[in-house]
Amino acid sequence: MEPVWFSSDLADEIIKNNDIFEQTHSIVTDIMSGRLQITILVENMAGVLTNKEVDNRERGMRFFTKILQEIPKDFLTDMQIKFISKFYIDRLKDNHKVIPAVLEGYLYIIDMKNYSVQLSGEYFNVLFREVACQSQVRQDRYNIYLTISKLLEKDVQYMKTLGPDFIYGVISSMDGERDPRNLLFLFNFLPKFLAQIPLGHLVEEMFEVISCYYPIDFHPSPNDPAPVTRNDLAAALCPCLYAIPEFAEHCLVLLIEKLDSSLRVAKIDSLVLLTKSCETFKAESYGPFLKALWSSLQREISHKTDDVLKLAAHESLSALVSKLSTTANTDQSFENFIKGILISMQTALAESTTVAQFVQATKILLTAANASKESCEIITKAMIPAVLAYYEFKTSSKLQIASIEFLGDLYELAQHWGVLDQIQKQVDEIPQLCLTAASERTKEYQVVGFRTLIRAKDALKIDLVVPFVEILSYNIQHLEDDEVLSVSVETVHAIARKYPELIMDFVVKGKCDLENLIQDKTALQKRLNLLSSLASIDDFTKVIIGEMLKVISSSNEEASKVIQALSSSISNSSLYSYDKVAQIESDHGLIDSVLTWLYSEIATSNESLEHGYSLVSNTICSLPADKQLNILSNHTSALIEKCSMNEANFQMLECLYRSIRPNVYNKHFEEILSLALRLALNNDKDMVRLKACYLMAHFLNKAENGQKFELMYEGLKNNLSSCNRDDLKICPRLIFLYGWITKALVMRGSDLFQFWLKKILLSISNPECSQQGSEAIKIIMTDFPDCLSFRHHCRTSLLYKQRMFLTFTKITENMSICPETKEAYILSWAYILEKTPKSVLNNEVNKIASLAIDALEYDNKDLLIVMIDILIYFVQAKTVALAQSLQTILPRIINLTTYVKSMDVRIKSLQCLYDIANSYDTRLLLPYKQDILIDLAPSLDDKKRLVRNMAVKARTRWFLVGAPGENKEI
Incomplete structure (x- = not known):
């Protein structure tokens, strides 16, 4: 006996029997096998599809839609799809109860392989005429929007031919939409629709329908498991409002109106909209609104307490100026706008009585000047002479200092935009004012004068070099203030790059008397600091480094000062690049000279030894792998032998091996690691134990993945497992070492760090060593310039601190803490939280908030x-x-x-x-x-x-x- 779907009895079954809905898979099987034609199926369903009862017709459409959804998308032919499409279009004229199944079914039809977009014209025509979209439930409205979106993606060109009736239908369908999920979908879809479908005379109607939601005023339900937020909607709505140039006039009127409101969120949304609109609207569109826009922007930028609002206003001003500058040579509006800003801000500067007022006005000028080359030229040309005059006019020292800083900002902007040649006359006056400030005996004037000269060094003329050198030389020889000394050295360095011959004669051979460097003991350290800085410049390197190494080789008392100066300068990567340090080592043998000096001074235990270690470390880290290996082979055996006689020699071994590249390896590694472990646990000197931990951490962090790393790690783990944890002397040292091991492993991205972190947490739960456990956590989360840093070729996982937070959270979930250890436990959390990005904390709000509240006691x-x-x-x-x-x-x-x-x-x-x-x-x-x-x-x-x-x-x-x-x- 044939199934019921082969006869007209199917209609009665659909009406009376719910179980028929469970048999659709069998019907689809018969259709796909060819036993049943889909057109015959529709005929057999006629009784239910044309039934007088609405509920029965609705059941029939749901049944047929369910069958369609189970048919593969590539099965039906174009003729069959055309037949079904017309059938569904006809059903759009039925009762509103039938419509949901029709919308759902047609949405599936358009995804079929052989569907022709040309069929959609009739569908939309009937849909927009017969179905009031906003009268449907949320899901049905969504299905309508999704159908429009999918068909637009299929064939934009055909959708354009549907004309104004289609566009009006889209406008009508979304007019009055209130569901946040549907709105979010519409806001994400509309920019593509507007960019591809010409609106013709319906521009205003479309904008009104979109703009009625602006600004978004929405608060999600607290019971919504996946809420759409106000910020989600606001971010999606914004691109709709500036989607096409035709929206310009309507959009600008709207945002100016909202900028004048008292609602903060409306102001911020409008400023963001103004900024973004510059990506789409034509520069001429802003012309009639510039006066009102500038008034609104100036008001918001001047807000006293709301930094978010001020920043948004600055961004809007920058975007607007950048956009207007594209018509600089064709439209007077740009120049008038910039001149209006200049007049307003020059007045504000002249009337300013506090630094805050002055800075507020200068920030506006800098924002406008930084927006484009054209605005930069106009503003710098006008403001540099004005600021020079302002300096003479204002007697307040703070305002004078602020004005010099502003000159430096203007110069850097002019340099950035390449307009220095156009404002050469104005720029030439800046170094003279810097000299005037530097001639003052007040620290603040000197610092700002020198710093501004460094920024504008290319504007320095030769006739001002000697006056500057006289002041700088006096400072370096006589002043004690660290900041003035530092900036004085930087200034000489900057001048030397422009006038190397003059500085060589006046400073290096003259004031610093390089050829008799150590004869004059006065201010020797200061002169050495200056010379070591200048040595980074190619014209000075050979002469200065050569003389300094002579002093080091002589092993006299001044050698330590030379070491200190070189160590400080070479560690500054902005002065000495890797290539520069490698060149110095190659030409002068710096490491051998310093190691020889260290051998001779090792017994003295003075502070300068640390500078020597640092100098060796920073030098070797700049060398290529082959040169590093060569240096290690020259010194390692002797140093290991010396360590057995005097453990202080280990620090020399550590400074050599700490900075090697990851691919450097030799036969001494295992021996050095064992030595470091012994010293880390048994040596009584804090510095030796620290350096031993440094070295082990570097070895673990940099070892190449594979057998070498596994052997090194397992050997270290086995040796530590045999340690006596009950020894009150050893236990704190073990925990300290655990911290360094954990840090090395988590930074390289190894899961092995969890084993050691658990050991640290055990120590935190023990009252006798909880403090040491929290200190170990601090080690893991703290950045150290001389250990496990990028400069020393260490592996650094970008998200290792977030990973620590997540792992620490998981491990401590069921951890029991007694009152005696609670402070150390919370302190450990503090070390973790301090270095974790705040956004990551949102996943554990309740736990962290509870800890933070407890910590207040x-x-x-x-x-x-x-x-x-x-x-x-x-x-x-x-x-x-x-x-x-x-x-x-x-x-x-x-x-x-x-x-x-x-x-x-x-x-x-x-x-x-x-x-x-x-x-x-x-x-x-x-x-x-x-x-x-x-x-x-x-x-x-x-x-x-x-x-x-x-x-x-x-x-x-x-x-x-x-x-x-x-x-x-x-």
Whole structure:
């Protein structure tokens, strides 16, 4: 007996029998085998599809749609699809209950391989005429939008031919949409639609339908498991508003209106929209609106407290100037706009009485100047002479210093945009003003004068070199201030690059008397620092390094000062590149000279030895692998032998091996590793133990994956497993070493670090060594310039700190902590959290918030600073967990506003109080208001000005809690 779907009885079965819906797979099998034609199937269903009862017709369409969805997309022919398409189009005229199954079915039809987009014209015509989109449920509306989107992707050219009726239908279908998911889909789809389909005379209608959502004012339901946020919608809506140039006038009118509103979110959205619109709109479109735009931008940039708003306004100004500059030679609007900015800001500068007012005006000018080459030329040409005059006019030292810094900024912008030639006359005056400032005996004037000259060194004329050299030489020989000395050396270095012969004569051979370097003991160290800096310049290298090595080789008392100067300069990568250091080593044998000196001084144990070790390490790290191997082979055997007689020699061995490249390996590695392990655990000198840990960490981190690494690791693990952990002397050293091993492994991305991290956590749970355990965590999370750094060729996984956070979180889930070890445990968390990006913390809000609240009870400055910072981050994010714990948090934070041991703790506590009042609902805060206002009074009289300022800000904000018209956006 044939199944029911081969006869007209199928219609009755669909109406009466729910089980027929479970047999669609069998029907599809018969269709695919050729036993049943799909057209025959439709005829057999006629009784249900044309039934007088709406519910029965709806069942029939659902049944047929289910069959379609189970047929492979490449099975039906174009004629069959055409037949089905017409059938579905006809069903669009049916009762509204039938429509959902029709929309769902047609969405599947258009995905079929042989579907012709030409069939869609009739579909859209009937759809937009017969179906009111916004009368449908959310999913049906989504299906309509998705159908439009998919057909647009299939054949843009055909969709263009559908004309205004199609566009009007799209506009009508989305007009009034309120569901956030549907809106997010529409906002992501519309920019592509608008860019591809000409709107003709419907531009205004389309813009009105889109702009009615602007600015987005939406708050997701707290019960939504996957909510669409306001920011999601705002970010997606913005590109729709500037999608095509035809929107320009409507868009600019809209954003100017919103910029003038009092709603902060509307202002920020409008500034972002203005910035983005410059990517699409033509420069001429902005012409009629420039006066209003500048007025709005200037107002927002001048906002006193909202940094986000100010930054957005600066970005908008930059984008607008950049866009307008594209018409610099054809349209007067650009020049008029820049001149308007100049006039406004020159007035603001002239009237400024504080540095803050001055800087605010200069930032606007710098933003405009940095936007384009054309704006840079106009602004720098006008402002450099104005600032020079301003310096003479203003008697305030702070304003004069700020004006010189502004000149440096203008010069760098002119250099960046390549307009120095066009403003040569104005630029030539800058070094003279720098000399005037440097001639003052006030530190602040000298520093700003020298720093600005360094920035504008190319503008320095030869006639000013000698006056500068006289001042600089005097500073280097007589002044003691580190900042002035440092900037003086930098300035001489900068001048030397432009005028090497003059500096060689006046400074190197003259003031520094290089040929009799150590005869004059006066300010020798300062002169050596200057010479070692100059030695990085090719014209000076051979002469200076040669004389310095003579001093080192003589092993007299001045040799240590030469070592110190060279070590400081060569460690500065901005002065000495790898290639430069390698050249010096090749030409002068620097490492051999320094090692010889170290051999002779090893018994003295003076501080200068550390400079020698650092110099060797920083030199060898610059060499290629073959030269590193050569140096190691020359010195290793002798040093290992000397270590057996005097363990202080190990530091020489360590400085040689610490900086080698990962592919360097020789027969001594295992012996050195064993020596380092023995010293790390048994030597009584802290520095020797530290260097031993350094070296083991470097070996583990840099070893090539494979047998060598496995042997090295397993050997180290076996040796450590035999150590006596009950030895009170050995135990802290073991934990310290565990920290370095863990750090080396996690930085190279090895999972083996977890084994050692668990050992550290065991020590944290032990009252006798919990403090050492937390210190080991600090080692793992801290960056060290001389150990496991990129400069020394170490492997550094970019996300290793995030990985530490995730692993630490997982391992400590079920960890039991006794009261005696809780402080060390929370301190360990603080070391982790301090170095973890804040965004990563959002996955563990409740746990971290609880730890941070507990930490407020401990008298530990480092712990408090980190944890209050975490609380501030969560408060600013309006975290619910903290809102529910205000009765615990507020008394503890209030307590810390008078924390005697640290000004930073007091400031951060007050900042946290301000943010709490600024973030949470008034109804939560009112019960605490009066007590907090009283408790904040002592902070208003704090001996530190910064604390008093923060106290005023916090108390003012709490005073406003519950006040009429209170604005949480403040």
